[in-house]
Amino acid sequence: MSAYPKTSALMQRGCEFLGSETAILCGAMSWVSERNLVSAISNGGGFGVIACGAMTPDLLDAEIAGTKALTDKPFGVNLITMHPMLFDLIAVCARHKVSHVVLAGGIPPKGSVEAIKAFGGKVIVFAPTLALAKKLLRSGADALVIEGMEAGGHIGPVATSVLAQEFLPELSADHLVFVAGGIGRGDMIASYLEMGAAGVQLGTRFACATESIAHENFKKAFFRGKARDAEASVQVDPRLPVIPVRALKNKGTEEFTAKQREVAQLLDEGKVDMGEAQLQIEHFWAGALRRAVIDGDVENGSLMAGQSVGMVTKEEPCAEIIASLMQESEAALERR
Template structure:
């Protein structure tokens, strides 16, 4: 882990994946204080909200933490300016190819840039564009996912790039034994989200946490696309009434499209609007039936509420024990 530790400035090269509404000041500061590397999920925040969140996090920890920015955010460069003003040392650019000038703007501000490539070709492109590190995330992860598993991505990318570059592995990691395996393959560290979502310090609603404790790996399913005319970005979440209704909604809208009752623009809008605010409803409001319970397949390993420090200590102990056995 040494290269990852030196890069992040943390005690352990364990990043917390950015989870909207969950990865905020309390969880982020707790992870950094426990020796990991917390990352604020900016999501759809305005520059003013991000400014306040960074300031509040700084008040809770003196240790390094990062910020995750969505590349398609209309105010991306304003958000980068906020990160620069706060002298944020690490910024994760997620959700697509970073727009022209974004990596350069972060470098100018003195920040290290982390990108999330879904393929080896894009990994190489991001590095050529100036990315300082990569996170390769497989389809086992929670939230928005790609089509390839973590183990396959790791086999494709780590042997090719980890010798000369910093590569962190994410998706489906719930135990230290698995961390050990990826470190042996050349990873500089790992990223976990689901494992931290129900930590004692997480502000997620008690009912949201209980849904995680009850769930197993098979309950964390990827959203289904019913009609190719109505593209759906796959999201992995716990199945509930909302996920069933979303499938029914797609069938209903496709039928309206066939009958000429709505045009393509309106049809796509109806699909997009279905989940509007659903993540907040689940995480903050505790609506576990209709909200979006984004979770990775490692959810079955989340069985109780534990302090972040305990989670990180257990992961490191398991990792060290696995390496010692070998």
């Protein structure tokens, strides 16, 4: 770290909180952020995070144990707040003495933050608004991630740069705030650190790391992709809510738009009721991420990617990705 004195100084709070050499977290990507990638990121000086997603407690138990076998560095676990077995998953994290738990996908249910803190875990949360961020931090959250619409996967409506200007001046003096969404180079990391961020979170850049188990076809789609190819899903009819997801456009995204139109017409004609219509929309993408990441079906699967995908041009080991980000950040700070 002595090679990056300016960046290291600005990251110090984040590094002390995470217990890692750099305050660079990996976003939790379902099917991608598993033991191989998570351990490689932590071993490379970053902070890996297991994506629990829809895992059962037994599967998470095995994944944490598998990660521990590959690294003795700290790593976190990302839990979805609406998971029906959330408290059982927290109990698994407690048994393994997981140092950091990220609660994502909505407001943490009552008692969840307390359950994590009870076994000594640190709690990281997401917040789309400043008011909610302040409430969560008052309620015991230890750190916050602000994620802009440039990110891959499920997204909010506001750009990272706007969120950073809104949140950091208000919160960074007294709280740990990590910035995510659209970060592909170290120059941008330097900017957010100067604004008061404790660190950053990247997903898209790590999805194609050498250690990522993502299918060769999935990685090649990223290498071909440009920023404008990573599009947010469109909601065709207000009666059929669609949570925006950013992914590379393919046959599947086009068919999803067509499916929405088809279901809306069935609804208009009284051929399906509202419940059935919404179910059809929800089921369309079931298993789509796995099809792309694991099976390599890049036409019909979901290629969740952030707009920084245009900066992902080759397969690199995690340690090299982290080193290059730190070098770029340091060079940017030196120039100033």
